[in-house]
Amino acid sequence: MHNEVGDQWKKMNTQESIVIVGIVKDAGASLANDLLRLELAFADFAEIHWFLVESNSSDNTVEVLDQVKNRKEKFDFVSLGNLGKPEESRTIRMAIARNRYLDEIQSQTRYSKTDYVVVADFNHSNSDLTIESVRSCFTTTNWDVCSANQDGPYYDIWALRHELWQPNDCWRQLEFFKRYVKFPEKALFMAVNSKMITIPRNSSWIEVESAFGGLGIYRSQIITQANYRGVDIQGLPVCEHVPLHQELASKGYRLFINPSLINIGRNDHSERKSWIKIFIRILKYPIKYVRLKREFRSDTV
Numbered sequence: 418m419h420n421e422v423g424d425q426w427k428k429m430n431t432q433e434s435i436v437i438v439g440i441v442k443d444a445g446a447s448l449a450n451d452l453l454r455l456e457l458a459f460a461d462f463a464e465i466h467w468f469l470v471e472s473n474s475s476d477n478t479v480e481v482l483d484q485v486k487n488r489k490e491k492f493d494f495v496s497l498g499n500l501g502k503p504e505e506s507r508t509i510r511m512a513i514a515r516n517r518y519l520d521e522i523q524s525q526t527r528y529s530k531t532d533y534v535v536v537a538d539f540n541h542s543n544s545d546l547t548i549e550s551v552r553s554c555f556t557t558t559n560w561d562v563c564s565a566n567q568d569g570p571y572y573d574i575w576a577l578r579h580e581l582w583q584p585n586d587c588w589r590q591l592e593f594f595k596r597y598v599k600f601p602e603k604a605l606f607m608a609v610n611s612k613m614i615t616i617p618r619n620s621s622w623i624e625v626e627s628a629f630g631g632l633g634i635y636r637s638q639i640i641t642q643a644n645y646r647g648v649d650i651q652g653l654p655v656c657e658h659v660p661l662h663q664e665l666a667s668k669g670y671r672l673f674i675n676p677s678l679i680n681i682g683r684n685d686h687s688e689r690k691s692w693i694k695i696f697i698r699i700l701k702y703p704i705k706y707v708r709l710k711r712e713f714r715s716d717t718v
Contacts, residue, residue, distance in 0.1 A: 434462055445478045455543060461551070508648065512647035561670035571615070571630065591607075623674040
């Protein structure tokens, strides 16, 4: 990727606007801090709109969203209530909720002049995001989707598709490995944890077919050209970001991980790599580690 270093980001405060979207559940306690962090990180933009989609919360998230809407200009949300059926995959519910904000962006004229759509996760998922890391995205113009990196192991392997790094679904790969690998922890390492590499923030941008990592910046004219889906053509669960990103990539749009777009350090996902977490899992499930290999073969889906 060539670097067209320029002053594009300096123009944002007078010329460009964004809409920040996302889905929230049980976020009542963290929502205020999440919104403030995002607002500060994207402060260069002339105008910030917000649209959040809530569902399935068991806390006071809806009440907090109402309070924010009453005091915050250009903030809106919708609550979908108890979305989906219990037997449905969680990814189906998430895809439905995410498609709701795509519908809103496409149908409401107030978003028609926004330059970028920022898709953000909540519940402390962007706690280390800064204005400098956001500015780093605009030192080049050769991208259509820019997604986040972490200050530590890159955690979002399920949403990742890269021809060398992660070309397939990590959880299906895990089920395959469990047929042939004696120890479940080794199968988990091979399919997931070994892919959680640390990407230095000064590395070259990484072009991908799909990536998310808790934050993605999309050129507004492209994001509504695709849809989220929670299952693949076989009806199996899939990370809902992957079908949307693969559809965009198939249309020639370019998707990247920006190593300088740091949004968080270690989190619950990347902590699975730590030796103490591995040790706790082994102690918790000791029987799994003495089964014969043939017994694992029956444990697949």
